[in-house]
Amino acid sequence: MPSEEELFAAVDSLLEGEPQLPPPAERARLREAAGVTQARLATALKSTTQTVKNWESGRSEPRPPRRQAYMRLLEGWAAKYPPEPEPLPETFPGPATQPPVEPVTPAPASAPVSVAEPTAAVRPSVSRRPPAKKTVTKSVAVDPRFPNGPLAVLDGDGQAYCFGGIVLDCPATTIAQLVDWTLTESGIGAARLHRNGKDSDPLIVLTLAAAVKLGLPERLEGAEARRSLRLPEDHPVVKQLTRAKWKLTKRGFGPWARIYRPAKAGHRQCVQLAILPWDALDTRAWPGVADLEPADVARVLGVYAQRVITPRGSTAVSGLELMTALRPPTRAVKNEATGEWVSGHNPGSLGTEPVDPAPPEATLEHPVARGWTGGFLDEEAYQWVRDPQLLSDEECLLPCAVGLDINTAFLAAAARLVVGLSGPEHVRRPVFDKKIPGSWLVDLSHIELDPRLPSPFTPSGRRPTGPAWYQTHTVAYAAELGYDVAPIEAFLRRETGAFLDPWHDRLKTAYVDTMADLGVTKDLTETAFLAAMEQHKQADPGLAAVLAAIKATVKGGIGKLRERPQGRHYRDGERWPALERPTWRPDIRAAVISKARVNMHRKMLNTAKATGRYPLAVLSDCVVYASPGPSPLDFLPRTPDGKPLPGSFRLGPTPGLAKLEGVQETAWAVDLMEQGLNPARHIKGGDAVLEDGE
Template sequence: MGPDGWKLDIAQFPPPAGKKLTDWFAWLGTGLPVRVNRIHDAGRNGDGSICLSAATLKALGLPAALPSTDKARAQLHKKLATVAASAGMELSDEIGPTIHVFRRKGAPGGPKTSVRIVITPWLGQGSDKQKATNEQAARLASLSGQPDAATLARRIRTFVSDLGVAPGSTPATTGMLLLDAVRPRKQWIQNEDTGEWEPQPRDGSLPSGDITIAPAAGARHPLTRALVEKNEAVCQEEDFKFWARPLTEDEKAMPYAVVVDTCASYLSVTGTLSLPVGPLEYHTEPRWDPKTAGLWWCDFSQVAVDELLPHPATFHGQTPQGPSWYATPTVAYMVTEYKYDPAGITDAYLSTHTVPLLKEWTGRLRGGYKRTYAELGLIDGQDSQDFLDAYAAHKKTTGDPDATDALLLATLYKEIYKGGIGKWTDSARRSIEDDEVWLQKVAATWHYRPELRFHIIAAARIAAHRRMRKTCKLTGRAPFAVNVDACFYAATEPTPHELLAFAETGKPVPGTLRLGIAPGSSKHESSIPMEAVIAAMDAGDHPSRLAHDFATDGQAVGEDGQEDPEETPS
């Protein structure tokens, strides 16, 4: 709202007829084409968003801040509901930074309408629940630390254009909304008797209800605790965590440890990874099939593996002490690369329906991820040095709104795929203390599927190990430490160039360590003076604790994030 009346950031939309609250609700009730179009034939259109500015609140006679008392909020809700009803509209039950305004199908006064109203100046206010629910919107609205309606509207449009869904309350929730949008769990079928459209489960959709199995029920589940109490094995497919081996004499003599970090490691595997849709069924003497998702009872303790690399089958990188449960990606790698005999598998929990469940989900996230980073000068297939130069500068977005938007969205997209995968075990719901309540509210939901997460983590860990192994075979260089996506290599210069394997064409050899922004490629995280690494390891610390203390050139970084010459080792 400006001094001359309504100003909409979408020019083709007609403005409200007047400046009063009644005019605004009447405008909402005209059936504005504000929606998120479905991206699957079986899906449904989503609510669009209208973002109100501080000037609009003032013009409509609404408070600049969310009322702080229950009584004041109730009075405001009554006022809004009364005005909405005059236009044939209804209001959501609670007043907060976001409210829903809608007209039901068949109600008098106009077409069916449903729209989400974001009261931008109120973001970050209200109860803890309201703050959490609107956390992602608050981040999208932030402009120099203050919520800005035009910025929020612009970023939501870009978000929807990239992913096909509106941002949810959290990145993890958005990941599930995206999956349900690209692979709907339900289809709408018209009832022949009533004519009403009713939801029906789609073939091959993820079922609701607690369908976990004891070896892969997640750390919080009572099934898991029961096995642990009996000292029985559970699935432990996790990222590599704090693995390290003793440095060789040659490595100790090199002046630097170069840290390279894998970009979007999960997205590099989820597009083609076969995952179980329905329950896992128990089998004895199973026939090994790498195309079947599931958990297999295997003993890798006697399998010879590469001495300079972490053991591929364990998150700690050490040789397992006996048999345990492993997901299909781990077993397949051990069979093909290390000649493990699958005839020794005595038990398995196998899927009756194995599909690349996250193919479309991955495609949307990869597309948004690559577009935002291209906006920041990071393009798939760049020359290694061009990439390093662009990566070093990509966060310097001052004065460029497009780059600022791209950097924020790139961060959110990374959180969405990580949070979405983490949602399969819903570890953030630890606030629910009662087991029975947790089982009903969390474990019985369609998105509580720890075995899916185990398959994804296993596939990403194996992909990382495959890159390490092929790079080592071609260059003779192996990491001496690994933590999640970060690999530590001894180097003669503070650069990863000497770790790369190139073909005669000058291009990186496929499947080896390569620099770039594409999922599965690596970026240069830092370079650590080797003397600092040796001191840390001698003290029993993992070198990953030093990764953020040094810049890529090996110089110490001060508390302000800048190089600190006084702290640089001589």
């Protein structure tokens, strides 16, 4: 039996325990009482301002040796600045009658994102500060395999900021250790978007301090071409990964590095890294995000990952990856002979093997185009300016030039778009059928339309001069306008499907939900919509960056369907890596752009019929009109009951509807037109509109 003295000694040791830091609020009070800023404290403790903020908000706790130094400092301040005694409460007899009870407002259907409890192996810090403004979105079930979300942003103090406010302690001091920790302890990742697809690899975003701590250079050499560069194979970090039997993809160790080991028993071992100081986040697609604090970067990328996909590279790469994630090329099928489950083709997908285009659909560099002299498909977005001599005096006297922009025009064109899933079949003297996707050689030069409108058949808006290759939607529009079409030959695809439908649906929902979070909802009146659009980016810059990334994902994803060869070592006629993807499909890109251009022309034609107004210029999805006032409501056509005219431009926050792009003086627009410049490019105030795929 233990003696009484031994028991008392054991109890006393429990009572003493490890010295505890004061509560987070008291830490902040003591620092403020001493007149020390968070930045000055961070410098003294050889840490970062964000880390001090986390200590004072309860999101994380300091680790040795900073913990002992911080505690000593707080104890010294506590002796100098004791807390003021709380005043005694005044007696209050209470009201004579009970106040009326306010009715309880039911919770909205769209609840904040729920975050599951973390696994026992990882102990995230829990925030004790008042809850910050949350992004309202549809409730999403958290996969128990990935309780800490799809990604984390690592700072120089070893703290990994996850989506939902979770902060993890990451003990890794090398890239190899970071990869091991991510796969075995972090609880980071995301479930597949389709039951036949694959789970998303965890993404770790490295800040400058984290990158340097892990042995990476602050910048890659050659700042002007940094995105195409990578670490040399003899760099210590690359050697370190090789020794640990990790592999890099052919992209090497660049701004977006994918580190993996071959899958075992169907289990993937892969981690994606994004290195912020190496410009992993392009400012055009992610404006201002790289300069945010780690927790805010995690929030922005987390919202994008939840609504679109975990970033896997540029937004263009993510847009292309999303297509495959939603339409996986294979699925499990049962072998009737053996009873075993094997990999088989997934109907509606593009399959696993690349399909070469027809010669007129290819680019000049493509091997199938060598020796081809029959012309090429030219389905591109509009770049058209009306001949200034066709401007009327009435138009020139109108005070305003108003630019309208179609919300994600390419995304709207992808809705219910039937594309070819198989290779092309060459047919001579075919009978045109608008239900068959393909490329048609047809003469549309006899079609004469009002010269105040661009031709719907060419991206330049000029009338065709003879036979040319057109995508199905362009030829179908000529038939819709009442003209006979007699194709000379065609390359047609007999196996068809709406391959882009799930891609369209997911991105449309992401766009609409993000616009709603920024205060631009579908139930707004046109006047309220225009007012909301004037300030929606200021409402939440982080979510405004998510919106920009979603739009860049649409344009970049479509552009990637016809990725051109890159690198100084390429020679004409050689194949390049992109051609080995089943998603290298210039015919699908042409179908989207053709439909978007036709949709734009149809709206301009209906507007002209209803109002007699014609556009001054068009650039991709932006059109400029002369207007009696600075608002689109001053010139858009209406029905007799005051509603927007069906088939013309309509204002609203959903894909395919229009928003105000910018307003300038009509004289300004006419001056640009006379110089041969496009007012639609600069209607915002000098900012050029991004071209497809940029």
